[in-house]
Amino acid sequence: FRNSERFGPHSFDFIFINDDKANYLQYYDLSLQLIHSNGLIAIDNTLWNERLLNENDTSIETIAIRQTNKLVKNDNRADIRFLRLGDGTTILQKKIKMVCLTKPVFIIHECFASVHISPDRHQLQYSFVRTVSNRTHHRAKRWTTSDMFHILIHYDASVTKLSKDEQNLIKEAVDAATGYWSNAIRPKYKLHDRIRLARQCPSRKMFIVENDYSIYYCSEKCLSETRCGDIIVPDEHLHQCHVCTKDKKCERIGSKGGGVDAEFILYVSAIETNRCEPVDTLATASFCQLESDQDRPIAGNINVCPRRLRGDHNSIDFDRLVSTIKHEILHTLVFSSGLFAFFRDSNGDPFTERDPATRWPKIYDEKLQVYTPSDKVLQQVVRKNWKTRSGTIDKITTMLVTPKVKAIVREHFGCPTLEGAELENQGSVGTALTHWEKRLFEHEIMTGTYTQESVISNLTLALLEDSGWYDVSYAFGKPLLWGRNLGCDFVKTSCKEWIDSKLEKKENPYPFCISSPKPNHSKRTCAYTHDKVVMCNLVEYADPIPAEYQIFDSLPNITDQNEIARFGGHVMLADYCPYNQELTYKNTNRDSRCYRSENQPSSRENYALEKFSSGSKCFDHGSIWEQYIDQCRRKRYIAPQAAGCYHFECISSKGFYINIGKDKYLCEYRGQNVTILSAEHDSVYAGTIICPDCQIICGSLDNFQCPSQPNFYPVQNIQQSNLRASVHNICKHLYKFNQLPMSDKTDQLHIKSHILLIFLIFSFSSKNILI
Template sequence: MATAGNNTSVPSACCLLVSLFLCLLVYAQAHRCSHQVPKPNEVVHGVHIEPAHIVKKRSLDQPLRIHLVYDSSIEQLSTEKKDLVKNVLFPRAKEFLQNTLYVRGTGVPILLDRQCQTGHAVILENDPHLCCETACNVTTRCGEVQVPEEHLRQCRVWTHQTGCNLVGNPSGPGVASADFILYVSAKQTDRCGVDDTVAYAAYCQLEAALDRPVAGYANLCPNVISTKPHEFASLLSTVKHEMIHALGFSSGLFAFYRDENGNPLTNRSANGKPVFNDQRGVYQWSDRVIQEVTYPEWHVRGGRILQHKVNVIITPKVVEEIRNHFNCPDLRGAEIENQGGAGTEWNHWEKRLLESEAMTGSHTQNRAFSRLTLALMEDTGWYRANYDMAEPLLWGKNLGCDFAKKSCKYWIDSQTQKGELVAPYCNTVQQNPLQLRCSIDRVSVALCNLQNYGRPIPEEYQYFDSIPGQDNTALQNYGGGVALADYCPFNQEFNWQSDGVFSRASNCDTAENAPSDRDNFALEYYGQDSKCVEQGSAWTKEDCRQRASAVDWGSGCYQYRCTNEGLIVVVAGKEYRCYRKGQELSVAMVKGSWLHTGSLVCPSCEEMCWDNLQITCPAEIDPPNLSTASTRPQVPCGTIQSVSESPGRTATLGMLFLNLIPLLVGILLCNTP
């Protein structure tokens, strides 16, 4: 085999094309939450804490105080899981919510009421305490947890002869210096047995003055609690998500929301509660909380325009925030989820419009607890929000009324006609080679989740008149991999698997997700100071005997720095300045015994530095014309490393598409029976 004297010429016979990743790629599981609204007999209403006239006079200036009570089941977990639950997950979620929400402070210890045996209590004139009709339950439960005796008021039972009587154990001391009690358990319940449910939560007792939840529960399913580093962010987000359901974001509580003066937004019946809707299993809210809206220009395939009916939350702060987010001043309100069945629909934001908002109905990638969710919590009438704690939400930001009111087909088609990017949506089906992309917030390497379902999806969600490289007679079968997003396709983070076993994830901020040195053709870097950058070409690595090229390419994770002079992308320790979006960075450097060559495409400074409030991105300019021809390193001639072609390439891609099919359903985090 001949080689050139300067060691930079490589004979074609030695050039090997290899796949950058030699294992199966599947989209990260679209974890779906089906928040179960508690049944009427599982919730105690009218718990007397303090007189209403005193509570209503208080300002919303007391930081929310959450008291965590760990059930004995937590002690049955492995040491590693117990430490994660008690010392990390719930303390961090508690800290976040206590820094985010303010309440009218509770001036006395919280004493919870005992559950009535029949589920019915008598309300007496001039007596603020509930009185059970026949008897109190022997035990009072909050979700999966038996409430401790010291947290309970003495049982009160009504008789026609003697009125309301105290019976049984005396009242306990209650829970002092708290505004909300959360009972935390780890029990492998029947709900845990459905589709790998990880956690579920709800409220169990509401106070009398303003109907605010004062007690709730969260159960983590022990068999699926993960201590793996790549799953920590998702698990913490899930705990926060569930706690917010228990605090107020629940269709079971919409009818109890109040205005800023503490007055109910929904009329009350003679028993002091709203009318119960037996069909939905919730107390029926008024049109001051939710209204139905019809969007008349819902474009679908074949040139058809349908009417699209949605339900929107129209409370004041929510309306203000949703209009500001989309830059659409005439939006009626914020859409709530219309799919997913009981527990998912009505209980979350619409996935199509707010994909990565933490209170949407499924977790597909990096979730943000945005100003919108904080606005809803404020509009309950129970809290004031600290908007400094809101996390940035890039999805749909400032994209206008067409994005907010029309189908993703209209957006994709109009952007394509203008020669502009269709982001945050996408329109490519994965094929050989894989086209790696970046998530909208650049925190992950991503793939477009457009797929063929093998059967027609609902007509209302058929968006494509043509798809390059696909059979145009089967276009009715194509849609995005997350049904809750109205089948709109978007770039989604994913996992690498080998022989069905997790290998690594694609989010950039986790060091454990880095490829091995052998597979790191493009000199990627994973860590807290890393984000996704598009690649301008397939990367290669070579020595004087052979060259290996990455087949799957398009984006990767790279270290970066945000400065007032502009964006700096760091590749294997070398800094490259990005002067403008679209600028190509040519890279050629020796690492180990290989010369790595390739290119990156600069994003804008704003796209990478959106979460850095300390710098101001400069105006874009053309980069200086610097020649790099004389600085290209020589090809190394060290020890020859073994490189082979990717085995089973066709099978790998076939498995990729087979693994997309279950994403329609997702894996439940919180289950509905």
């Protein structure tokens, strides 16, 4: 049973049945209890799907599982989501804000959502701090390259209430994230004085007092507490209370705090707020106040949801937490729909027209609760003839069109007519229009949900520069591989049109994917970078997905058109487009990135002799691997492995070696099928590896020369009988193995629908038969 306390109101428990020696009658009784308490059941399809399909199997265990499945399928309550993964595994799950699907043994990489809240116009204030220059005279001298962006980190009392380990985790992650931004960017104009934030007013009724710049005074009094996001700002960070009475007598009351000698204050809290309720929310963010000359944010709050830090097998790794905090910090600095109307051009002048009386942008959108930016910043673009399953539509997109962003995104996709960078169109307030579109920028750090390892690309750095507030160092940007050089057809059309056009040409629909929705066909494969194992995230939903996002006209083995309408990618923000995604292994902190040594499985669970290390890459399997155990008396399939992580060595002009167990296997050309036979850990392993392009594996090395590709690719398929003979010889050598030759019938013993019957027959006839 899974610990459900950390999921709060969205809690669920589950049973995972994957033990062929389990007492299924006990599981059946527990399953009934879970169904009636909104639980979750997952049945491992490796053995049981075949058994359940056999109508002649009337064993009491099989009947129990059938009855459980029947109860699951007939459950139509509104708060239950019935899902089937691409390999046919059935699960029952409560509806949550963003669906992240559970899978036996591993799950498609867990989604972490970002929630950003912009202060509305009743909360948004200018502070009293100014830049070196004033608004009507010359600009300040820019910083030199030796200067750093000084961010003061202030930890709220809520952080000290966490355990020591949790405190250390947050502080180390915040230090790493702020360290990155302190080096990558710096404000164009230095602040004139220490930061003292303005005290908040009880109402929007204020007086504006003009001297050489505007100061906002509260009507009658200031609030006793001033907030920044979820925390109360310390008094030492605040200015005096500025008030004007009804007779227009204006004065400053009380003393001002000492202030903060920095360019930005980051308030960090760990409060379980209502914005933490969705189970996928790791942290939230908000900017607080702007400096009074250039409108740059000078204070912000990130709140880490405490329950996401708790629990062993559900805890996130450090790299993921750092990435999330980098993301949230950027919301406080620039990436917010509430800040777009305050952007300035390269001369420091506002892109968006201002009200001369208030200095605020002229138009306020009451629905979105943000000031409306100029079309020099945001534009709506209509995509004509947007292809969906039910026909074509006019799709309205919102594009960020500032100069540097436009140039970067055109160059990235190889599309010279692209209007700008598309913003997210889905999700609630705090997600839509405040992130890059997930379908087009999947692993960019500023998309709306973390689904696999993300990068801060030059696109996001360009946004910082285009705000008019920061100088940036593009040396800190990392390559964004998703969608690169795929052209206007990719970036301007739906994923349905892209997938259809590729399949018509018999081409790979990369970066999207297709997998069989029927049982036993799910397949793990290598990412295009070969640095991780991935799996196509095509799933079946309980209900048809929205019509504009339906992708498939047909699917293998499915004739029901209503059923086809329920299939799509499991990431909603990616417009339900299916794509290959990282895996996270259940009940562990392991994921499928090859270069992380922490992902190394124990020898008992290392079914394909994998090696995770900084010198490892992913290699596709050419066949299902077999493992011979119990001194070669029993055999099991390593399914659905289909790919694995292995250490490699590059040999110039020769190719590269793949190290598997104690042996090395040479890859000389792309597509080569290398036969693997290895004895490790009292087992014998047999299978094949498909060699990838040498340039992908070794091409980044200095002075490395890949061997010339042959004019033809010799077929290196080893006959099943020869492979069996080789295994037999190894077993004979290791264990003085002396038994009858293995027959083809025994190949499939572990997955045939009559497994138990066959097992009994062969057990009686020969106790030495291989199983």
